[in-house]
Amino acid sequence: MTRHPDSTVAIATAPPRTARPSRWRAIRQSLAKPGAIFGISWLLLVVIASFTASLWAPYGPNDQTGSAPLAGPSAAHWLGTDDLGRDMLTRIFTAGADAISTSALAAVVALSVAIPLALWAAARGGRTETLINRVTEIAMSIPVIIVMLTVVGIVGTNLPLIMIILGVLIATGMYRVLLGQAKSLQSQLYVDAAFVDGLTTPRVSVRHVLPGLTTTIMVQFALVFSIGLAIQTGLAFIGFGPPVPAPSWGGMIQNASTHIYDAPWLMVPTGVVLILTVLAANSIGDALSGPREKAPARPRARRRAAANGTVSRPVAVPPASDSALVVQSLHIGLDDGTTLVSDVSFAVGSGRVLGLVGESGCGKTLTSLSLIGLLPDAVSTTSGSIWWKGTDIAALSEAELFRVRGREIAFIAQEPMRALDPMFSIATQLQGAVQRLRGVSARAAKTVATELLEQVGIVDAPRVLRSYPHEISGGMAQRVAIALALAGRPQLLIADEPTTSLDVTVQAEILSLLRQIIADEGMTMVMVTHDLGVVADICDEVAVMYAGQIVESGPVESVLLAPAHPYTQALLGADPHAREHADNSGRLVSIPGQVPQPRDWPTSCRFAQRCDFATTACSVPVPLTGRPTGQGLTRCIRAEDLFLRPSSEAPPAAQPAPTTAQVDA
Numbered sequence: 001m002t003r004h005p006d007s008t009v010a011i012a013t014a015p016p017r018t019a020r021p022s023r024w025r026a027i028r029q030s031l032a033k034p035g036a037i038f039g040i041s042w043l044l045l046v047v048i049a050s051f052t053a054s055l056w057a058p059y060g061p062n063d064q065t066g067s068a069p070l071a072g073p074s075a076a077h078w079l080g081t082d083d084l085g086r087d088m089l090t091r092i093f094t095a096g097a098d099a100i101s102t103s104a105l106a107a108v109v110a111l112s113v114a115i116p117l118a119l120w121a122a123a124r125g126g127r128t129e130t131l132i133n134r135v136t137e138i139a140m141s142i143p144v145i146i147v148m149l150t151v152v153g154i155v156g157t158n159l160p161l162i163m164i165i166l167g168v169l170i171a172t173g174m175y176r177v178l179l180g181q182a183k184s185l186q187s188q189l190y191v192d193a194a195f196v197d198g199l200t201t202p203r204v205s206v207r208h209v210l211p212g213l214t215t216t217i218m219v220q221f222a223l224v225f226s227i228g229l230a231i232q233t234g235l236a237f238i239g240f241g242p243p244v245p246a247p248s249w250g251g252m253i254q255n256a257s258t259h260i261y262d263a264p265w266l267m268v269p270t271g272v273v274l275i276l277t278v279l280a281a282n283s284i285g286d287a288l289s290g291p292r293e294k295a296p297a298r299p300r301a302r303r304r305a306a307a308n309g310t311v312s313r314p315v316a317v318p319p320a321s322d323s324a325l326v327v328q329s330l331h332i333g334l335d336d337g338t339t340l341v342s343d344v345s346f347a348v349g350s351g352r353v354l355g356l357v358g359e360s361g362c363g364k365t366l367t368s369l370s371l372i373g374l375l376p377d378a379v380s381t382t383s384g385s386i387w388w389k390g391t392d393i394a395a396l397s398e399a400e401l402f403r404v405r406g407r408e409i410a411f412i413a414q415e416p417m418r419a420l421d422p423m424f425s426i427a428t429q430l431q432g433a434v435q436r437l438r439g440v441s442a443r444a445a446k447t448v449a450t451e452l453l454e455q456v457g458i459v460d461a462p463r464v465l466r467s468y469p470h471e472i473s474g475g476m477a478q479r480v481a482i483a484l485a486l487a488g489r490p491q492l493l494i495a496d497e498p499t500t501s502l503d504v505t506v507q508a509e510i511l512s513l514l515r516q517i518i519a520d521e522g523m524t525m526v527m528v529t530h531d532l533g534v535v536a537d538i539c540d541e542v543a544v545m546y547a548g549q550i551v552e553s554g555p556v557e558s559v560l561l562a563p564a565h566p567y568t569q570a571l572l573g574a575d576p577h578a579r580e581h582a583d584n585s586g587r588l589v590s591i592p593g594q595v596p597q598p599r600d601w602p603t604s605c606r607f608a609q610r611c612d613f614a615t616t617a618c619s620v621p622v623p624l625t626g627r628p629t630g631q632g633l634t635r636c637i638r639a640e641d642l643f644l645r646p647s648s649e650a651p652p653a654a655q656p657a658p659t660t661a662q663v664d665a
């Protein structure tokens with residue numbers, strides 16, 4: 001492979017990294033707050049005392065002890081007696097077992113309904129989510145108390161059944177809370193990475209989304225527990241509790257209310273226990289829902305779409321080409337009809353590397369994500385085909401993509417830390433991927449995981465395997481992400497700016513590693529990058545994208561040394577390492593203006609507004625034509641006039657770039 005004369009990589013500043021405590025550690029920290037300590041202690045006391053009341057209580061709950069009725073606390077009756085001389089302490093804690101277990105039942109039922117619904121809606125999105133939303137909205141509009149009273153009217157005071165129905169009704173509100181968070185988690189890059197690793201949607205939901213909901217689930221449990229307790233107490237207060245003489249907190253408060261003037265003390269023991277129990281549950285919920293780490297900003301999300309039947313596509317015919325990857329007239333668009341990538345075609349030979357370059361917003365990432373069927377929600381391939389070894393990836397169903405991802409085609413994301421799930425150790429993630437994708441035993445997977453880490457240049461593999469993502473550096477994390485990508489022995493590697501978030505020395509190491517892997521494994525690769533130095537360093541072919549189109553493509557040496565499109569020339573002029581082609585003043589140049597938004601694409605040449613060489617002839621759509629060198633294609637009708645001859649034919653000093661660039665002050 002011929003390299004660009006100046007192949008030094010550009011400097012990028014790695015984002016500041018902070019150690020991230022694991023979620024369980026954060027939960028433990030929350031539960032160490034005073035409010036949570038009080039809540040846990042009180043609940044433990046009440047639970048233990050209630051469920052063991054028959055063992056320690058001095059009297060039976062309905063025993064009329066012969067002591068004076070409506071008496072205050074005494075040595076024989078620590079919390080006094082009721083109007084029949086029954087021991088209050090015994091009755092309160094005997095009633096506590098039912099109160100606590102049935103309130104917990106309501107919470108368990110609510111979570112059992114809400115969690116699967118939220119995970120399902122978040123994973124499926126679209127019509128499934130809308131349908132579940134509508135059904136839950138209808139359920140939310142039903143007044144809970146009326147339903148409760150109706151149920152009591154029909155089945156009597158069957159407390160467990162009432163609490164189950166309460167749980168189902170409350171689940172609708174809980175679903176909305178969990179859905180928002182599940183959707184946010186579902187769009188994390190490590191969830192995309194899990195799909196790439198070959199996990200099915202339910203397994204991704206359970207393994208990577210559900211753990212992220214832990215705190216919310218605990219908070220919601222505490223909330224519903226309190227609501228359940230309050231509602232059953234209310235029902236018992238108005239006479240729909242356990243039949244007399246069985247004790248219940250609501251029944252005892254109702255009884256105490258009839259003696260509010262002659263024995264006000266009677267209200268205190270049951271009231272205080274009830275209030276403290278509700279407060280305890282809420283304190284735990286409050287402690288858990290305190291300030292937590294914010295979810296990272298939206299990463300690129302996933303689209304498993306074209307394939308899921310929402311986009312109708314004509315049957316494509318495989319190209320007569322020897323190339324392993326052939327993209328033909330690919331169009332990617334939003335569901336509202338907006339085109340984001342149009343008419344992209346390229347071919348990559350087996351074992352060769354294609355660089356996709358261009359400014360931000362040109363469509364590089366969407367093009368690369370489409371190659372593995374991971375476009376974001378509401379974005380899909382609208383036409384064209386992506387032939388990988390005779391299979392049209394764009395036409396595969398989700399189930400078929402599942403067999404391809406990780407095994408045939410792997411993806412390396414820009415930010416390695418976000419491709420790794422912070423909840424799991426490197427060993428769990430890497431060995432799991434190896435087991436799934438290679439179908440080997442856990443023991444064999446451990447050996448392979450160690451070998452993979454060694455292959456990506458990690459010398460202390462056992463220690464790294466034991467580490468969690470936040471315990472390793474960015475460069476190390478990218479090596480692990482590359483090892484993950486190699487877990488299924490893929491033949492096509494797609495890398496979306498794999499070095500952008502790393503510092504310059506680590507960038508060079510990762511590039512060198514990728515170069516080595518491609519050479520060793522004979523892999524085909526598509527590399528998305530902003531950096532022409534990276535292209536020169538690692539790629540055989542390059543496709544320059546502008547406003548959703550390829551404007552120039554061909555062998556790297558030919559395109560970089562003899563750019564034909566003014567945009568490629570301008571990019572080179574703005575590249576600190578290729579500056580001799582653009583500006584003899586020694587100063588960096590910049591391209592005036594911005595890439596137009598997809599909705600603002602002109603019908604003319606899309607670069608014309610920023611091009612000093614545009615003429616009236618450029619006001620019509622420009623097709624791709626052969627480059628003047630005879631190698632590759634360009635989308636400029638003036639390519640023959642503007643084309644920069646290779647430096648071997650004319651030295652750069654004598655041939656300043658006809659760039660539109662402004663000189664940076």
Ligand SMILES: Nc1ncnc2c1ncn2[C@@H]1O[C@H](COP(=O)(O)OP(=O)(O)OP(=O)(O)O)[C@@H](O)[C@H]1O
Nearest residue numbers: 340359360361362363364365366367376379597598
């Ligand atoms: N989920 C989405 N919804 C709507 N528009 C999107 C979405 N994702 C990308 N786009 C738009 O599609 C166009 C191409 O985006 P893409 O991310 O592919 O560009 P890019 O060249 O990879 O940029 P960058 O280098 O910043 O990642 C942009 O105009 C972008 O705003």
